[in-house]
Amino acid sequence: MTPADETPDKATDGAPSLEDRLRRLEEIVRSLESNDLELDGALALFEEGVEHVRSAEDTLKNAELRVEELLGPLEELTTQPLEDEEDES
Numbered sequence: 571m572t573p574a575d576e577t578p579d580k581a582t583d584g585a586p587s588l589e590d591r592l593r594r595l596e597e598i599v600r601s602l603e604s605n606d607l608e609l610d611g612a613l614a615l616f617e618e619g620v621e622h623v624r625s626a627e628d629t630l631k632n633a634e635l636r637v638e639e640l641l642g643p644l645e646e647l648t649t650q651p652l653e654d655e656e657d658e659s
Contacts, residue, residue, distance in 0.1 A: 591622040591629075592626065594618075595622050598618060
């Protein structure tokens with residue numbers, strides 16, 4: 571598969587992407603708030619929503635770990651004034 575064939579909304583293993591999960595969670599919330607569901611249907615949607623939330627949390631944790639690996643330990647990061655700010659002092 572070439573990079574052009576890959577879409578940003580699809581995870582590489584065929585699972586829904588974070589964005590897909592968030593969209594589905596919004597749909598679930600709207601359905602649950604509509605009060606048009608029977609108890610069994612509402613529980614099934616709630617269970618699906620919990621699975622999406624847990625998976626989204628895992629995705630975000632993995633992304634955070636990747637960023638930390640790329641940046642290195644946070645204590646190594648320092649700020650420096652811009653050259654213009656130094657000249658104004």
